[in-house]
Amino acid sequence: MASAAEELDAVVVGAGFAGLYMLHRLREKGLSVKVFEAGADIGGTWYWNRYPGARCDVESMDYSYSFDPELEQEWEWTEKYAGQPEILAYIRHVADRHDLRKDVVLRTKVTQASFDEDTSRWIVRTDQGHEVSAQYCVMATGCLSVPKFPEVPGLDRFSGPWYHTGLWPEGPVDFSGQRLGVIGTGSSGIQAIPHLAEQAGELTVFQRTPNFVLSAFNGPIDQERVADIKANYRQAREAARNSIFGIAVDMPTQSALEATEQERQAAYQKGWDRGHLNAIIQAYTDLIFNEESNETAAEFIRAQVRDKVDDPATAAKLEPRGYPFGTKRPCLDTGYYETYNLGHVHLVDLREEEILEITETGVRTTASEYEFDSLVIATGFDAMTGALLDIDITGKADQSLRQKWQDGPGTYLGLAVSGFPNLFTITGPGSPSVLSNMVLSIEQHVDWISDLIDHVAANGRSVVEAVDTAEKEWTDHVRAVGDMTLFPKADSYYIGANVPGKARVFMPYVGGVVGYRQKCDEVAGNGYEGFELH
């Protein structure tokens, strides 16, 4: 069967930030590469998540490629936090600048990838009938790319239109004057709700868990800061690489409990005013380790909610409780809490009443029936493993990745899986991924994989595989580091809790991008220890 297939050096799955940069690096080596992308255009996350208000919550100057220093200087971001159209325009610009589109096949979903042990090649098949044979298969499928829907029945019965934030249509969507329901208050819901409220006649938000929402203080980008960063971009990138989350911030030196109440308030206020995702969590050394410390920051944020929301009963419902601050991903907003001061915006607390079903006319809960013209589904994603397991991947001895990861994903460095030679996962489970500045982590993975491919060729070999003991050791380490923190205390997508039946395992590596990078460099420096070449 392999003989009929188109022969390539590498197949890359996905044409977002990761897939496009991987293509660029592989092509630089003179390898033949094809990228398959399910979307009608490149962009990945930034193609699909085009809901009103979609925006990055890592600052524009950080959330960008570093591999092209001229591009870094030339590109001009307009806002502190870029919106989805601007980021998509940036990705398209990069693709055109490096002539990447010619090797991207759009509107094509990879359905199957199997390792042929006789030829040591991957046979990759798509829903459009492609069959290619490649030495390497790189999964650049994204951590948050398989939408998750509410578990309740009935969405197919709803007579009006409905939209998932992660599958938003390309054309304009008009909710003017409509009765609109929104399910979900994660980053996507929180960004969309103020914009949806501007259009809707009546907006009802169904909240299952209140989130910690920090103010973004977004606005036109500070040109002085831009000039300063552009004059020192190499140092700025280096500082980001040597940070915990891939975003340089001043490192704390003190426990929250060592500070006085007054000092803590001042530190949290300073973090709040910075309008930055990590500024509060990194105000003290122990906020992510110690519940008592964490509670001091959580209470500071709850006080902001009470301050912003006029109706005390609504504020009480919006105050985040029941899990430590930072253990579910906090959000950055523009006007989220204030939206609930508008007369036509209503909050339904799903801790008081449960959704039973979506009906032809709306949403039925244990307490009431709500009628809507349209619905917005902001219930997130089957994170980290969803897109990988969506593809039927089989490795050596016909073992499927679905079987192998039944009890949670095991990887070596989040990059490779034993039994699956020459397959790489960019920002895979077991790497900092969703707990980091994704573009920075993507570049690190792509560069590292690219160097490993050179190493294989330089040794006159054609196959590289993670050793199972190295994989087990790393996976145990990922879990152990996670267990040292408060993260496992929350029902988050980090731990698979948002998808019924998914193994409850902490998936991202929380040891920090700096330590993780050092580990990867050390592995490479020691002749790629933990990998076998054939």
Ligand code: N01
């Ligand atoms: O998804 P989420 P998201 N009934 O999983 C609720 C990135 N992102 O799309 O918390 C009712 O965070 C669920 O409730 P609960 C970013 O990494 C980045 O908002 O599970 N409600 C939650 O409130 C982010 O973290 C940007 O109890 C249900 C919500 O739906 C990630 O994407 C912007 C439910 C889902 O929140 C995902 O964000 C946007 C049900 N059956 C997103 N099921 C940037 O700025 C789920 N929920 C870069």
